[in-house]
Amino acid sequence: MKIKQISVFLENKKGRLWKALNTLAENGINIRALSIADTSEFGILRLIVPEPPNG
Amino acid sequence: MGISPEDIQTLEDINKLPFTTKDDLREVYPFGMFTVPRKDIIEVHTSSGTAGKPVVSGYTLEDIELWSEVMARGLTMMGITEDNIIQNTHGYGLFTGGFGVHYGAQKIGATVIPISTGQTRRQIEIMKDFGTTVMIFTPSYGLYLSEVAQEEGLSSEDTDLKAIGFGAEMWTAQMRKEIEKRFGVQAFNIYGLTEIMGPGVAIECNQQSGLHICEDHFYPEIINPQTTESLGADKTGELVLTTLSRVGMPIIRFRTKDITALRYEPCDCGRNMVKMDRITGRSDDMLKVRGVAVFPSQIEKALLKIDGLQPHYQIIVTRPHLLDEIEVKVETSQELFSDEVKEMVRIKKKIESYIENEIGLRVNVTLVEPKSLPRSEGKAVRVIDQRNIH
Structure with missing residues (x-):
């Protein structure tokens, strides 16, 4: 089975992760799995959600 | 242009002449501005050329003599004599800073240490061992030098320093104070630009309240950078310079883009050449x-x-x-x-x-x-x- 993963570029700064997750929450999107790869300046947020937008 | 030599009778007539910009000088890269056969040019320097082709400045034997003269005057204004040992940390090369200071120092008969920029620990060692009395540096390199000197355990009492000459960068009154505090001597501002000559166009005297322009060789004007209208004394605007005696590459009304004001009132040092304020900004977006x-x-x-x-x-x-x-x-x-x-x-x-x-x-x-x-x-x-x- 193919799963769509969502990747988001985030600056490694206070509140950035919250902002991304809050956007999902406000739109009623749940998160199945989450991982973050980070550097001191930025990170990449990877998400798997039950119903990725547009299938 | 429709201007003939007879049209120029008084100083005000300079307004009839067009400006020269850095772009004009770039357009004729490399040797287009020389007014003498190339073989009569004995030395060239260039601007840093980071924004495209550099501007090439060509000097005849007379021009080098003139450059030495104005720089020698400047060093003299700073109180430097043949008894001094000058450590010149400006780079020797295409940049005018190193050679300009060097020529002036030789003209007054001082001893020059042509050490150039870098090798900071060596600079400090030489400053101590040779008994350097004058340091020439950019303000930021000077501050850096003082830090390393401190790390090396060298205090201002251990040196024979008498004066500092600095230029090539913008600085604030606080920066000067900090440098003077760290080295325990007065620091004087040196102004110049490759297109016109190099360092020595204007230098500060012991009053430290502006830089005397060598008016007999460089004619200064202040204009409004937007309208190019001439502004009078004490008005802040863009400095425009015309060389009066340069042979190999005379430049008329060069727009320096440097922001300053001209002060004509007599100076307490006794010199009657006009003073300009230290450069406080640029009329373009150059950093x-x-x-x-x-x-x-x-x-x-x-x-x-x-x-x-x-x-x-x-x-x-x-x-x-x-x-x-x-x-x-x-x-x-x-x-x-x-x-x-x-x-x-x-x-x-x-x-x-x-x-x-x-x-x-x-x-x-x-x-x-x-x-x-x-x-x-x-x-x-x-x-x-x-x-x-x-």
């Missing part, structure tokens, strides 16, 4: 970073070479610890994005090296989120200079 001229357009040019990059950027210049640093914030975009950290780091490094190729200085690139940089109506705020040097 001087570690003594190197940088234009935001150069950074933009580098960014446009990278596919998928949005030309949304911000340049932040800071002086975290004596030396200038440039940070360039660049927005990521769909095209530029990869979900591999390694790949993003590679992109960041690539942007850094492209910019370094363009401006000749190392920069730190920070990738920021798409659409996170401020978009302003009309002219975007591209540069944030946090050095507080204006």
